[in-house]
Amino acid sequence: MPTDQLAPDIPPDLPTDVLAAEQAHLAESRAALAAMRAHAQSLSADAAGDWVSQQILQSLLDQRVAALADHPDTPLFFGRLDRSAADDLPTTIHVGRRHVHDGDSRPLVIDWRAPVSRAFYQASPADPMDVTLRRRFGYHGGALTAYEDERLDQGTEVGPSRILTEEIERPRTGPMRDIVATIQPDQDEIVRAALTRTVCVQGAPGTGKTAVGLHRAAYLLFTHRERLARAGVMIVGPNRAFLSYISSVLPALGEVKVDQTTVAGLLGDHAAPEDPAVGAVKGDARMAAVLKRALWLHIVKPEEGLVYSKGAYRFRVADHEVREIVASLRGTTRYGPGRAALAQRLAHLVLVRMEQRGESPDDRVQDAVARSRPVKQLVDAVWPKLVPEQVLYRLLADEEFLARAARSDLSPEERQLLLWRKPYRGWKSAKWSAADAALLDELRDLIERTPSLGHLVVDETQDLSEMQLRALGRRCRNGSATVLGDLAQGTTPWSTTSWRSVLTHLGQDGEVTELTLGFRVPREVLDYAARLLPSIAPGLAPPRSLRPGAGSLSIRPAGDLHEAVRDALAREGSIGVIVPDAAVSAVSESLSGVAHAVLDPDSTQEHRLLVVPATLAKGLEYDHVIVMEPADIVDAEPRGLARLYVVLTRAVTSLTVLHRKPLPPQLAP
Incomplete structure (x- = not known):
């Protein structure tokens, strides 16, 4: 196997004619991609008939042009088979991030998601999948500099790929990169799972679960383009800083129209402060039954009938008939459609009376009766129009009403927790918490059905409450989901301990896959953090890392922050100084003489050196991580040990722990 060198110059031990041929193919492919983009730019939407069609067609053309953008620093292809x-395909194919063809429609690069490309990730000497040779390419920037061949037709095991290893370990700054060139066989199985399958991935730190979820979204969009273009795909992350970090992955794969949001962005960005104990009760799935009763308790037993006047005639619907209609509709439909159906049923009975008098009313007459003042007044009195905030306000402000709605689902102590001590002056002035957002969404769905997406990717799912999971489940009730997380990284008071429970509350019958082999976090660092697992997630298998990482861990009692920062700045890659939230300002001020930035929940800024609050570190990674005062991170919240586990596993090259206070017993020397 040729030796790989990731350097701008051609390695002297590689045949220059092979490299020259591959470089020529790369140049030809880039020129063909430019031609494809120029052709897309030349197309006009004017040919569409009406203005609406023109706007839709122009939007599609703009998306096509954006998807064909070339990124000079990104390899156009990374492998060859x-x-x-x-079969009808060429015997030699180059595998890359997108399909490229020349003017004669001859494929120059095959998209990594195409069925034939699966062999690049799955073929082995034991099962070569009709592949005789697999070639991996080394790049410096966008320039091809090296290659590495693996013979798969000789039945002998191939050694580890140096190009693959160096690509995995390559330092990075800025947003997350795609891993399309380094997807492993077990990751590829998840990525290529069928659209109809919901997949739940329990992934230890550094196993690439987030990247796998994003690549599965890209794969499904490629494979089911027309269906998902209608139904939609959505990525849900824990915070905006995380979304900023992953924002470049899908566009780099040619997918430029995928919604990315947070749970707060989806359900409502409510952030009123709240006792965690109260939030835990609100997040419990039992609240679903309480909310349903609270909504339907607003329906009043009809005591009067309906009188509708038309000219000299009066048409009557008896009170018992109104009660029968209400009883037949209650609970069999959503609240909003039920209210509309009540008006139509009442109008229908009026039409029956008209027909009994010899008239011949049609549907237009029925609609007019349904909109008439007598019908509206009766419907408003019996089945009042409501918005979710009205119902939740009454539930949290009225002790008697809460008791009627809760019945035996909530204990008296839990009901007292939920009640507002100082109710607002009305539902329009109420300040809602993040837990309230999920309750409002539940009510919104009880009133009007929530539209479903084709596929939902949810990351850091272990931190979501049961009511938040129900809200997300409504968004994929007619589709499927990719559920990502790590039970050991659960940091909220309501963090789950069971993926089966998560799938149940999502309303999805999925399968759970566990990724325990890490590629990013050095083994020395991962083993150190794994000392916390028996205390935070005793049922999980300890993660393993392919990277030994000798010398990657440094524990410095009474260590100096400036010295640790200088050491990190002398090395290549990004740096995250992760500190207890309460210490962010003081640490940033102490680094005033060093160029840096502070990460905040809405941060989209890129900087090599970042001061990171511990509560925002989840899902992020840095080449070099400096952690300050683990004891303070643990003491800051009830699940502080889990937060510390998250913090310690953000490093992909080196971890330095600075502490003056004693380390938690699990990490003691």
């Missing part, structure tokens, strides 16, 4: 299969 020499095949022995007798």
Whole structure:
């Protein structure tokens, strides 16, 4: 196997004619991609018939142009397969991030998501999948500098790929990169799972679960383009800083129209402060039954009938008939459609009376009766129009009403927790918490059905409450989901301990896959953090890392922050100084003489050196991580040990722990 060198110059031990041929193919492919983009830019939406069609077509053309953008620093292809299969495809194919063809429609690069490209990730000497040779390419920036061949037709095991290893370990700054060139076989199985399957991935730190979820979204969009273009795909992350970090992955893969949001962005950005104990009760799935009763308790037993006047005639609907209609509709439909159906049923009975008098009313007459003042007044009195905030306000402000709605689902102590001590002056002035957002969404769905997406990717799912999971489940009730997380990284008071429970509350019958082999976090660092697992997630298997990382861990009692920062700045890559939230300002001020930035929940800024609050570190990674005062991170919240586990596993090259206070017993030397 040729030796790989990731350097701008051609390694002297590689045949220059092979590299020259591959470089020529790369140049030809880039020129063809430019031609494809120029052709897309030349197309006009004017040919569409009406203005609406023109706008839709222009939007599609703009998306096509954006998807065909070339990124000079990104390899256009990263692999090659020499095949022995007798089919219509070329015997030699280059695998890359997107499909590229020349003017004669000859494929120059095959999209990594195409069925034939699966062999690049899955083929082995034991099962070569009609592949005789697999070639991996090394790049410096966008320039091809090296290659590495693996013979798969000789039945002998191939050694580890140096190009693959160096790509995995390559330092990074800025947003997350795609891993399309380094996807491992077990990750590829998840990525290529069928659209109809919901997949739940329990992934230890550094196993690439987030990247797998994003690549699965890209794969499904490629494979089911028309269906998902209608139904939609959505990525849900824990905070905006996380979304900023992953924002470049899908566009780099040619997918430029995928919604990315947070749970707060989806359900409502409510942030009124709240006791965690109260939030835990509100997040419990039992609240679903309480909310349903609270909504339907607003329906009043009809005591009067309906009188509708038309000219000299009066048409009557008896009170018992109104009660029968209400009883037949209650609980069999959503609240909003039920209210509309009540008006139509009443109008229908009026039409029956008209027909009994010899008239011949049609549907237009029924609609007019349904909109008439007598019908509206009766419907408003019996089945009042409501918004979710009205119902939740009454539930949290009225002790008697809460008791009627809760019945035996909530204990008296839990009901007292939920009640507002100082109710607002009305539902329009109420300040809602993040837990309230999920309750409002539940009520909103009880009133009007929530539209479903085709596929939902949810990251850091272990931190979501049961009511938040129900809200997300409504968004994929007619589709599927990719559920990502790590039970050991649960940091909220309501963090789950069971993926089966998560799937149940999502309303999805999925399968759970566990990724325990890490590629990013050095083994020395991962083993150190794993000392916390028996205390925070005793049921999980300890994670393993392929990277030994000798010398990657440094524990410095009474260590100096400036010295640790200088050491990190002398090395290549990004740096995260992760500190207890309460210490962010003081640490930033102490680093005033060093160029840096502070990460905040809405941060989209890129900087090599970041001061990171511990509560925002989840899902992020840095080449070099400096952690300050683990004891304070643990003491800051009830699940502080889990937060510390998250913090310690953000490093992909080195971890330095600075402490003056004693370390938690699990990490003691």
